[in-house]
Structure formats: structure tokens, C-alpha cells
Amino acid sequence: MMGGLQNPRQLAAQVLNFGLILSTAFMVSKLPPGSHAPATFAFQSVFSTGMHYNKNNPANNSCFFPPKQMWKGLSVISDSPSPIVVVLSGSMEPAFQRGDLLFLWNRNVMAETDVGEVVVYNVKDKDIPIVHRVVRKFGEGEHAKLLTKGDNNAADDTELYARGQDYLERKDIIGSVFAYIPFVGYVTIMLSEHPWLKTVMLGIMGLLVVLQRE
């Protein structure tokens, strides 16, 4: 891979690819008891320039794949709208902390989503993805009633659900966690909490494009 890393445009593209992969991994809020739901972040559009830039550069054989295709591919394979998510808060501690990266799987090949699985779900009419463990399941099939709870929370999630919603159904779940990488997602959190970093990155990128001679 070192051979492909000979000019700064590719460095920039690589860094942006990295940022893009992590930024499209949208944030999962794990609500600690008593806290309000933090907003989710969407800044794919900011990085779309980097994406097209990379697409026009097929010679780039760095260790990161073109992110858009990779993202779509992962999404199709796992059948999840967001196959990689970043953890935002600590209700699943000590297992998952802020900035950890979770990989989701949303197909029921061998068995149904069952008690004990750690799932990411969206509350009805709210766009706040939450990662918690399924602790109760009544019935089978897509209308089975599921109740979730954070390992680090004292109470279950009934309070977090929408008004009149006592249980989740399978369609509320966007994936079960099957793999885990620590820390890596912190880049995403940094970028979203300190928006000037994005400006700086784009600035450097633009400067390099201007200064670079082919």
C-alpha cells in the first residue's frame, strides 16, 4: 500500500476517506440515566466533495476502499441502513464507551432477534438511535414485543419509548451488534463536537489541490 501514498493529494484523500467512513457511521446515543437525548449528527454532505474527488482517482490504492461503495456494500450485506455506528454515551458501560465503533447485522438468518442481543433501535417518530440490550421478548415473528435496557442503567427503556409505546417491534431495530473496535470512532465525535476541525480539514484539502502539480 505504501506505493500508492506518494503524493499529498492521496494523503488528503485518505484522511478524508477515513473521516467519511467514520462520519457516515452515524452516532448512537446511549442515554445514561436521567440525561436528555443528545442530537444526532449528519455531515455527510460536507464530505461529499472528498468522495467525488476520490472517485475520480481510481489509481488510489490506499488501504481504505472508496467509502461510498464500501458503505453501500456493507449496508446491503448487513441489511442495515447504518452498518457501523459510533457510541455516544455510557449506558452500556463498561462494555461500550464513548467513541467506540460497533458493527451491526440486521438479518435473521439462523434465528430471530432474541433476548440478550445488543441492538440499535430507533424510537417511533424520533431519529435518535440507541444501543441497548434486549431483556424481554413476548411472542414470535415481526410483531413480537421487545423490551430493552442499558446494562449500566437501573431501569428499562419504557421511559425512552414514544408515548403509548410500551414495547419495540422488530422493525424498530436497525441492527444487532456483532463486533466491536474501541476508540476509532472518536474521530467522528471530535469532528462533530468541534465543527472548526472540519473547516480546517477542508481548508488543507483545498490548499493542497491548489498547490499540487500533476
Place this chain on the structure above:
Amino acid sequence: MYNSLTRIQNVFGFFTTVAFVVAAFIAASDFAYDRTPSAHIKTTNVQVVKGRPHYYSTKKEEYAIMKFSMDADLSSLFTWNTKQVFVYVTAEWTSPSKSSASAAAANQTNSAVIWDSIITAPSSDHLANIGPATLKKLRKSAAGKAVDPKRGLLSLKNQRPKYQITHPTGRIAETTDVRLRIHYNVQPWVGFLTWSQTERDFGRWLRMKDGLSRAFTLPAVKKKDEGKKAKA
């Protein structure tokens, strides 16, 4: 060619590559360790009481309180890549489905966690949500050890359940064929999350030996027991 940008780029690229390869090896090493979990569980005292889902609710529901004793040997789950083991006990039962829409499924299976526990590895003790005194004690129990398989040895006598369970219908008394089952979920420092296998072995990982209680029947509602609190 050899300007500072290129050097930074090479160092960063090399660092990420090495980090991911090392992480992949660590994750793969899980499969090289034997797992031989075993457990026994039995109920000691089962009651059903009436209660409310929360303080301000007027709805009355039946809650099952299942005390149990268990002995589990999960020590083989603790390796250098184990961050924590999440142990949980579920109650499983079937209930006749009432709606005609799901007539195909004559019986609906239900399962609910009645007790759980996070067992941290010594390397992740500092992350546990416990007070300073407990943390000190926990640290002392594994002083000088990076991996402490002894933590996988559980022995509970007449343990109160953490969660008192009910069914969405609010009726659970006199349910027949209820069983308790012990499960675990190993959460690694990096790699795959794994759960207890109940039916088949997977490579060097053997399925949970036993870990299922005898079937029992929940008693009728206990009269005059308002003191019990509703679900936790």
C-alpha cells in the same frame, strides 16, 4: 519526493495498517482458546404478587418473583481479550396466543431476563460502575493478575431476582412449564461479541453444559401482599 508530508503520510498509513492487523490477530485469537462453560440452576422460591407497573399507574398486574440458586463455571471465558462477561438468567415459557391472526402459531414463546450481572476482567475494573470501596476490594481480589478466571466461578444461594416479570396481558400466575436458563455474553476488547451456545459446539467452544432448570409452575397470586414493589 521526500518532503515532510510524504513522511507523515507514510507513518500514518503504516501505523493504521499495523494497528488494524494487530487488532485482527487479537480478535482471531479468541477462537484459539477452549471454552468449557457449565452451570446449574434451580428455583428455590417462586411467588406471584399483584402490583403496579409504576407508582402512578392504576393498572394492576401480576408479577412473578423467582428466587433461584445457581452454580456456574464460566472461568474458561476469561482470556486476554475478554473485557467483560455479561451473565444473565432468563425465564422462558409459552403462552397460548389469543388473536386469531396468529392462529398458525398456537403457542407464543416468551422469555424475560430475571437477573443479570456484569463480570469485569481485571483489566477493565476501572470502567465498572461501582463505588470506590467496592472497586478497591475488586482490585485487591485480582492483584497482580491481568486475567482472573476465578471471577467466572459463580455461586448464588437463594438469590432474589433483579427483575420481577409479567406478561403484556398482565397475567402470569399459574403459568405452567416455566424454565430458567443461564446465558452469557462475552464482550471483547476488540473483535466479535459472542453468546452462549445452547445447541451446538463451535470449534473449540463447547456449548453450555446444563444451565437449564427443571420446568416449574407458577403459583396462584399470593393474597394480601401489597408491600412488594412493582417492577424495578
